[in-house]
Amino acid sequence: MDIIDSIPTSKTLEINAIAKKLKSQGKDIINLTTGEPDFPTPEPIKEKAKEALKNNFTKYTDSKGIYELREAISTMLKGKGIYFSNDExxxxxxxxxxxxxxxxxxxxxxxxxxxxxxxWVSYIPMVMLVGAEPVIVETKFENDFLPTKEDIISKLTDKTKVILINSPNNPTGSVYSKEILEEIAEIANKNNIFVIADEVYDSLVYDGSFTSLYGMVNEDLLIYVNAFSKAYSMTGWRIGFVATKNEVVYRRIAKLQSHTTSSTNSISQYAAIEATVTDNSKMVEEFRKRRNFAVEKAKEIGLDFVNPKGAFYLFFKSPVEDDEAFCKELLEKKLVALVPGSAFNANGFVRLSFANSIEILSEGFKRIGEFLKENINP
Structure with a gap:
């Protein structure tokens, strides 16, 4: 149990739980912690779930996922220029x-x-559970939290097995450019290193277009990850997927899945078929408006941040050195819940989620501004 005991709890979920408890006590909490769209799941997806129940689609499924959903995911990915068959x-x-x-x-x-x-808070604990070693490349605020080729090469050893890329990024909102991804792919291909591409925020890009790692990394080295949670406001449905053309890795992933949770929820799988053909452009446009609003308000109250080009987070420099103390005091005095950057291995920063209405964001920034005037710059 030593490994599990050594793993830190998720500060994101921890602070969110505190905020929800205060709210249940009647406190007027502005909760800007969680990476969860506030929109309801689109109606066509919910109707598909009702259809599943009506048809008694409530039994075990293939542990890899029902054929119809894997085929639908394959078709959806083709529309993005990403080609995986249903059996990958x-x-x-x-x-x-x-x-x-x-x-x-x-x-x-x-x-x-x-x-x-x-x-993201769960990467290091996942690696620790395996007994492997996380090697951290520190990116810089001045470089929009994007790595350089030299940064990566300096961390390579004969034990380097995987590079994990998260773009658009949680918590910074940074989006990796095609040039940076090509450099990472070149390093991986040259050194026979696996690349896990965590692209769960790929449809939430507000400036320019999104570039996937697919097609850059040798196909036997790429493990592609995505989910319906963020793009279709389906966080509680728990439907994601992984794809790879590496047969050995694929068999291992499928085997592991079969011995842990078996399949995912049958009704969620059935509903997700509809998600693959659901237009989420209105939600993305609303997030763009919220991003623009958050950026404007952050500037007004004097926060120092990197402009988020994707996802739905504003990552700013903590006005005081101790980011955890800042978040705690802000919650106590102004009832605004944010996540300290130390939760993301970034001491001295704070994450604000703009996956909330303009009205909630407006009140949140108002209170943060008041807190800064009263406690930081009186």
């Missing part, structure tokens, strides 16, 4: 399980995986 796809319980199954299927004890900081 495994449907998982959200993107989180897709990533964990991938890590578990590639890394052995003592192997190294390159991660880029700031990083």
């Amino acid at each position: 796809i495994v449907v998982t319980n959200g993107g989180k399980q897709a990533i964990f199954n991938s890590i578990m299927s590639i890394l052995d004890k003592g192997d190294e995986i390159i991660l880029f900081s700031p990083l």
Whole structure:
């Protein structure tokens, strides 16, 4: 149990739980912590779930996912210029399980995986559970939190087995350019290193267009991860997927899936078929408006941040050195919940989620501005 005991809890979920508890006590909480769209799941998807229930589609399924959904995912990906057949796809319980199954299927004890900081809270715990070693490439605020080729090469050893890329990025909102991805792919191909491409925010890009790692990394080295959670407001449905053309890795992922959770929820799978053909452009446009609003308000109250080009987070410099103390005091005095950057291996920063209405964001920034005037710059 030593490994599990050594793993930190998720600060994102921890702070979100505190905020929800305060709210249940009647406190007027502005909760800007979670990476979860506030929109309802689109009606056609919900109707598909009702159809599943009506048809008694409530039994075990193929642990890799029902054929119809894997085929629908394959077709959806073709529309993005990404080509995986249905028998190269495994449907998982959200993107989180897709990533964990991938890590578990590639890394052995003592192997190294390159991660880029700031990083999503669960990457390091997942690597620790395998017994592998996370090797952190520290990206810089001044470089929009994007790595350089030299940064990556400096971390390579004969134990480097995987590079994990998350673009658009949680928590920074940065989107990797085609040039940077080509450099990463070149390093991976040259050194025979696996690449896990976590692209769950790929449809939430507001400036320019999104570039996938697919087609850059040698096909036997690429493990592609995506999910319906963010793009279709289906966080609670727990439907993600992983795809790879590497037959050995694919068999391992499928085997691991069969011995852990078996299949994912049958009704969610059935509903997700509809998600593959659902237009989410209105939601994306609303997120763009919220991004623009958050950027404008952050400038008005004097926050220092990198302009988020994707996802739905504003990652700014903490006005005080101790980001956890800042978030705690802000919650106590102004009832605004944010996530300290230390949760993402980025001390001195703070994450704000703009996956909330303009009205909630407006009140949140108003309170943050008041807090800054009263406590930081009186």
